[in-house]
Amino acid sequence: MSAEPSDRTSVGERAAPPVQPVRRRFGPRERHDFLVFLALAGPNILLIVAFSYRPVLQNIQYSMLNWTLGSASATAVGLGNYAEFFSSPNTPDILRVTAIFSVATVGGSMLLGLIIALALNRRIRGVGVARAAVFAPYVLSGVGVGLVWLFIFDPAIGILGVILRGIGLSGPEWFRDPNLTLVMVIIVYVWKNMGYAAVIYLAGLQSVPKDLLEAASLDGASSFRTFRSVVWPLLSPTTFFLLITSILNSLQAFDIIQIMTPLGNGTTTLIYEVYLQAFGQYNRAGYSATVAIVLFALLVLLTLVQLRYVERRVHYS
Template sequence: MTSSTTQQPAPPRGTRLSARKRRDALWFVALAAPNIILILLFTYRPLMTNVYYSMLDWTLGSTSATFIGLGNYVEFFTSPSGLNSIRITVIFTLVTVGGSMLLGLLLALALNTSIPGTAFARSAAFAPYVLSGVGVGLVWLFIFDPDFGVLAWFLRQLGMRSPEWVNDPTMALVMVIVVYVWKNLGYCAIVYLGGLQSLPRDVMQAAELDGAGPLRRFWSISLPLLSPTTFFLLITTILNSLQAFDILRIMTPTGRGTNALIFESYLQAFGGYSRAGYSAAISVVLFLMLIVITVVQISYVEKKVHYA
């Protein structure tokens, strides 16, 4: 006996997969397209426009500009002011990154305890990081004031005279480095603290039973296991230091001795020179520097990281 109903043949498997892929692709386009369009409009379009402006001899506010090709770049890399700006950027970045990470690690070790008041100490350590850079700069500017500042008062009690922090280019750089390290110290400490609290306790206990002292356990076990945290902090702190602006602008408005690349770009455009094309060229140099540093870190430094 034959059945009165006949089953419809199932569509080929390849047809079902291709239909699913088309549907997934449409969903991807519908969800990702708005974000992609916004990124193109507000990130890459201004970037390309800035590259074009960097090839112009253009005074800010002028309705005309002269195309000079790589002239702004040649001037920047051959002028004493341009080379000095690179030198200040390198010094500021190395000292602030190294100081913030080293002191942050030491602070994290001190905060990695369970004694009463630790929660308050952790909050107090992290608080400066979330404060406004403008407010921090103004407060520390009063502290460093050579005539009426708190630091000047302490130095006078010791029979010493306060340096001219703002007028002396070398001391101005030291001043902003101290303030920047202080502001970012809590961020590094809290991130390192999270890394310390995630370390496997059985490994540490086994090393302690084997007779390893605290210093040996930290150097041989804790520090290698913290390499992912160190790598993360290295990337974020370098990028933040290269783009530091607010504290530099508030504490040293003229940029004498503190004109890192991003601050020098601002000064050239809005600090009285009105050289918009030259300022754009400095911004492109900073952008390329960020790209190179990030690629080097991901390509070479990450190989030293132990994720397990």
């Protein structure tokens, strides 16, 4: 009988040692590539460290000081400024105004931007001029936009008041009522930024494969059903990008608020509280740095939450 081959190692025979991966040496080619990387990316990295990360670290240091802007001396208070901020009776109102402003401006600009993009996604005469006109407010200065809209909302000489009086109605006191001042600023901010959302959504609509739209049309799907089942899922990466950028921009909106409501009557968001504490009424640079760090932490937290949970609903193909 012939002996069958055995998988077992015979007595006295040692198993072969595992093959060790060959480590790649840092040769001339690798050194050359590394030096090229340093030459190209090094200046940008230095600029980011100098003008982004270093100010953040310094701001954390300032937030632990009782420091009046312009004073040559400061007193270390540890976490005292943070305790004061979170125990202040004004903090809930500031957070409420910030939340209302962000939700209204982000939702309003994205919704109107999508509607405008759907309207402009057609081959008709003058559509190029219309696209430029829609996007123009976004590139205008926030200071100029705020000044123009001040004249529109002015109850005495504003065009809105003239129109309302022409139909027998009295114009509301936009600048005295805190609720109306917030609505006024939200309207102006949405008007200025909806063109940005429209252009981004328009780019997303033009990237939708035409064969899918033709297949849906051949199947007898209505325009609304085609948009809901075909177009909208394919726009999810665009919507996700706009959601992140719009939230970050709305939480840092300052110029329009400063021009239209310089005293922050009902429009004091976190970023505007930073300005008021440092340069507006109190000259409290340390406390202002504390509010800035809270805002920075909120921005990081919202971005991480969106990347962790919202991105799950994004369809990239």
